[in-house]
Amino acid sequence: MSTLPTNLKHIALFFERLPGIGEKTANRLAMYLLRMPESELKIFGENVSTLKSRTKLCKRCFNLTEKELCSICEDNRRDTSKITVVETVLDLLSFEVGNIYNGTYHVLHGKIDPLNSIGPEDIYVNQLLDRVKELQKADSTLEEIILATNPDMEGEATAMYIMKKLKSQNLKLKISRLAYGLPMGANLEYADYGTLGKAIEGRTKY
Amino acid sequence: MSTLPTNLKHIALFFERLPGIGEKTANRLAMYLLRMPESELKIFGENVSTLKSRTKLCKRCFNLTEKELCSICEDNRRDTSKITVVETVLDLLSFEVGNIYNGTYHVLHGKIDPLNSIGPEDIYVNQLLDRVKELQKADSTLEEIILATNPDMEGEATAMYIMKKLKSQNLKLKISRLAYGLPMGANLEYADYGTLGKAIEGRTKY
Numbered sequence: 001m002s003t004l005p006t007n008l009k010h011i012a013l014f015f016e017r018l019p020g021i022g023e024k025t026a027n028r029l030a031m032y033l034l035r036m037p038e039s040e041l042k043i044f045g046e047n048v049s050t051l052k053s054r055t056k057l058c059k060r061c062f063n064l065t066e067k068e069l070c071s072i073c074e075d076n077r078r079d080t081s082k083i084t085v086v087e088t089v090l091d092l093l094s095f096e097v098g099n100i101y102n103g104t105y106h107v108l109h110g111k112i113d114p115l116n117s118i119g120p121e122d123i124y125v126n127q128l129l130d131r132v133k134e135l136q137k138a139d140s141t142l143e144e145i146i147l148a149t150n151p152d153m154e155g156e157a158t159a160m161y162i163m164k165k166l167k168s169q170n171l172k173l174k175i176s177r178l179a180y181g182l183p184m185g186a187n188l189e190y191a192d193y194g195t196l197g198k199a200i201e202g203r204t205k206y
Numbered sequence: 207m208s209t210l211p212t213n214l215k216h217i218a219l220f221f222e223r224l225p226g227i228g229e230k231t232a233n234r235l236a237m238y239l240l241r242m243p244e245s246e247l248k249i250f251g252e253n254v255s256t257l258k259s260r261t262k263l264c265k266r267c268f269n270l271t272e273k274e275l276c277s278i279c280e281d282n283r284r285d286t287s288k289i290t291v292v293e294t295v296l297d298l299l300s301f302e303v304g305n306i307y308n309g310t311y312h313v314l315h316g317k318i319d320p321l322n323s324i325g326p327e328d329i330y331v332n333q334l335l336d337r338v339k340e341l342q343k344a345d346s347t348l349e350e351i352i353l354a355t356n357p358d359m360e361g362e363a364t365a366m367y368i369m370k371k372l373k374s375q376n377l378k379l380k381i382s383r384l385a386y387g388l389p390m391g392a393n394l395e396y397a398d399y400g401t402l403g404k405a406i407e408g409r410t411k412y
Contacts, residue, residue, distance in 0.1 A: 038258040045255030
C-alpha cells in the first residue's frame with residue numbers, strides 16, 4: 001500500500017472502511033476513479049464534503065431531506081390517511097422503488113434492541129406517538145398505522161411496543177403489521193420452518 | 207430514489223457506477239457516509255476532487271505517483287538488477303503487499319488484446335524496451351526481466367511479444383516468466399486440466 005500516492009492511498013483506505021468492502025476491492029475502486037472524468041470526480045467530491053451539513057431529517061417523518069420537509073411529506077398527491085413505520089431510510093426506499101405504496105412514512109432510525117442498549121428513547125418512537133396524537137387532535141384524515149419493522153426479534157419487539165403504546169392512547173386508528181409468508185418465487189423445499197408456519201397460519205381463502 | 211435529497215442521490219448514483227456495486231449497495235454506502243464524521247468526509251471529498259490532477263505516472267516505471275518518480279523507483283534499497291513487468295498497478299500492489307519481491311517494476315497499463323483492438327502501441331511496451339536498452343547502454347546492474355502478466359490468453363500473448371522483442375535486441379539479459387502450477391492450498395480434485403498439466407510439466411526435483 002505504501003507504493004500508492006498519498007491521496008490515492010487515502011481514498012482506498014476510506015473505501016475500505018465502508019461496509020462490505022475489503023482491501024482488494026477498495027484498491028480496485030480507487031483505481032477505477034482514476035479513469036473517470038475529472039469534472040465528475042469534482043462534483044462527487046463536493047457532494048461528499050457538504051453531505052453532512054446539507055442533509056437533515058424531515059421534521060415530520062424523519063426521512064432524509066435538504067429542506068424542512070422531505071419530498072414525500074411535501075407531496076400533495078400522497079395519501080395522508082396512512083403512515084407506514086419503517087426502521088431505516090433504506091427500508092423506506094424499498095417501498096418507494098417498488099411503487100407499491102402511496103401513503104406517508106415515519107422513519108424510526110433504528111429498532112429497540114436491549115442487547116445493544118437501544119431503548120425506545122434512542123429511536124424516533126415518541127415523535128411518532130406525538131405526531132399521531134396531534135393529527136388526531138387536529139381531526140386529520142389519518143386512519144391507519146402500518147408497522148413495517150423487519151420480521152426479526154428486535155423488529156417484532158419494536159412493532160409490539162409501538163402497537164401497545166398506540167392502543168393505550170385509545171385512538172380511533174387501525175394498526176396493522178406487514179403480512180408474513182412465502183416470498184414470491186420461493187421454493188417450498190428450501191423455506192424455513194418459521195416462514196412455512198407463518199404461511200399456513202396466515203393462509204387466505206381462495 | 208427521488209425520495210432521497212439531491213446530493214445523497216448523486217452520491218448513491220456515483221457509487222452505483224463503480225464496478226461491482228449495485229443499486230441497493232450504492233444506497234447503503236451513501237447512507238453509511240451520513241454516519242461518518244464530517245471532517246473525514248471533507249478530506250475524502252477533497253482527495254477525490256484533486257485525484258486526477260495530482261496523480262501522474264512515474265516517468266521510469268509508470269507506476270502511479272504524485273512526483274516525478276514513484277516511491278519504488280526512488281527507494282535506494284530496491285534491487286535494480288530486476289524489473290518485473292506487470293499489467294496493472296493492482297498487480298504491482300499484490301507483489302508489494304506480500305513483501306515477496308524487492309526489485310523494480312514496469313507497469314504496462316494493459317495487455318495486448320487484438321479482439322478489443324489493443325495493440326502493443328496502446329500499452330507501455332515500447333517504453334519498457336527503451337528503458338532496458340538505455341540501462342544496458344549505461345552499463346547498469348540490470349540482469350533480469352521477469353514477465354508477470356496474467357496467465358490468460360492475452361497475458362500470455364503480451365509476455366510472448368515482449369520476450370521476442372527483448373531477445374531480438376541481443377541483450378545480455380535473463381528473461382523469465384512466473385511459474386505455473388497448483389496454487390497453495392489447492393485441492394487436486396478441483397484443479398482444472400490446464401493447471402494440472404502445467405503442474406506436471408513444470409514439476410521440480412524433490
